[in-house]
Amino acid sequence: MAITEDAPPGTDVSRAGPPRSRRLSSPLALTLTLLTAVLAQSPIRGALGTPLMQSWTTVFVAVTVQALPFLVLGVLLSAAIAVFVPASFFARALPRRPALAVPVAGVAGAVLPGCECASVPVAGALVRRGVTPAAALAFLLSAPAINPVVLTATAVAFPGHPEMVLARFLASLLVACAMGWLWQRLGRTDWLRTPARGAHEGATKGEAFWGAVRHDVMHAGGFLVLGATAAATLKAAVPAHWLRTAAGTPLVSVLALAVLAVLLSICSEADAFVAASLTQFSPTAKLVFLVVGPMIDLKLFAMQAGTFGRGFALRFAPATFALAVAGAVLTGAVLL
Numbered sequence: 363m364a365i366t367e368d369a370p371p372g373t374d375v376s377r378a379g380p381p382r383s384r385r386l387s388s389p390l391a392l393t394l395t396l397l398t399a400v401l402a403q404s405p406i407r408g409a410l411g412t413p414l415m416q417s418w419t420t421v422f423v424a425v426t427v428q429a430l431p432f433l434v435l436g437v438l439l440s441a442a443i444a445v446f447v448p449a450s451f452f453a454r455a456l457p458r459r460p461a462l463a464v465p466v467a468g469v470a471g472a473v474l475p476g477c478e479c480a481s482v483p484v485a486g487a488l489v490r491r492g493v494t495p496a497a498a499l500a501f502l503l504s505a506p507a508i509n510p511v512v513l514t515a516t517a518v519a520f521p522g523h524p525e526m527v528l529a530r531f532l533a534s535l536l537v538a539c540a541m542g543w544l545w546q547r548l549g550r551t552d553w554l555r556t557p558a559r560g561a562h563e564g565a566t567k568g569e570a571f572w573g574a575v576r577h578d579v580m581h582a583g584g585f586l587v588l589g590a591t592a593a594a595t596l597k598a599a600v601p602a603h604w605l606r607t608a609a610g611t612p613l614v615s616v617l618a619l620a621v622l623a624v625l626l627s628i629c630s631e632a633d634a635f636v637a638a639s640l641t642q643f644s645p646t647a648k649l650v651f652l653v654v655g656p657m658i659d660l661k662l663f664a665m666q667a668g669t670f671g672r673g674f675a676l677r678f679a680p681a682t683f684a685l686a687v688a689g690a691v692l693t694g695a696v697l698l
Contacts, residue, residue, distance in 0.1 A: 426590045435511055441571050460546050461543070465542075467498065467542070468501065468542065470505075471504030471535075471538070472531070473510070481501070481502050485498045486498075486670070490556060494546070495554055500541065503537065504535055504538035506630040506656040506657075507657065515635070516652065519634035525698060528697060529649050529690075530652050532693055533686075533693035537657065537682070537685050544681065554670050554674050555670050588626060588628070590636065596640065605643075606642055609642040609644065609647070616646065616691060617687075619637075619640070619643060619650050619654075623652075623654040624658060626659070627660045630656035644698075645694060645698040646695065649698060653687075654687060662679075663679050
């Protein structure tokens with residue numbers, strides 16, 4: 363048995379694993395990043411000084427700074443409601459008849475601030491406590507779209523245009539109730555998996571609250587940055603005649619912003635500022651963006667699949683998307 367020079371006496375080298383490679387520690391990575399930035403500061407300054415980058419930076423900072431206070435307020439309120447307001451309260455407050463419980467649950471979303479990250483767990487808790495799924499789904503869709511924080515943010519993003527706030531409220535409530543009634547009529551119990559126990563259930567209220575805040579800030583903040591980046595890129599980098607061509611065709615503009623809302627997955631407290639920055643598009647197309655986003659996007663699809671099952675999400679998401687687009691277009695044609 364051979365013993366290496368560096369091995370202590372009695373060490374069985376044949377059983378020893380390969381030497382561990384040194385990992386790149388966080389301080390070292392930060393140091394290398396800062397050193398690279400210092401060495402490349404001249405090219406970076408030159409790139410940031412171009413008119414294109416100045417325009418991009420202006421839009422990005424404007425969207426982020428305007429939306430951030432509403433995002434933080436919405437996250438704090440939604441976490442407080444999810445933790446301190448028991449789901450049994452909603453079960454007692456809703457009518458027993460499903461046809462009446464659906465609009466009541468939809469209207470309840472108007473007085474209970476919360477983003478879509480919080481509405482899915484709350485809806486899951488309602489179903490778990492025996493609330494009719496049609497009412498729980500109506501609440502799931504309405505709460506992120508028509509609560510006071512979202513409507514206030516919309517009013518700030520569209521100053522002097524109260525009709526946009528009213529159109530968003532009515533279209534979102536209409537779609538939420540329609541989806542609830544549609545599920546009551548056509549939904550099957552085997553399509554909807556009973557949600558499992560919530561992630562924060564069993565913890566103290568303080569731990570659950572701050573856990574929900576951390577989770578929502580990380581997710582919502584990341585998607586806000588993504589949305590602001592996309593809005594700034596569309597504004598600064600995409601040729602203006604391309605946007606005018608897309609915006610000038612009603613069908614193309616509506617579908618473009620509907621798909622963009624799904625892909626960007628912006629938190630509902632911040633999406634109005636992104637929509638307002640898309641000045642080339644019609645008010646109806648912007649309304650479609652505001653109605654579709656809080657009801658179905660990539661992160662919502664993942665959350666719905668994880669809470670209620672993939673089979674449910676595969677049926678619920680396309681129907682929600684189609685009804686949201688149709689409801690927003692019809693409301694926009696009347697009010698905008």
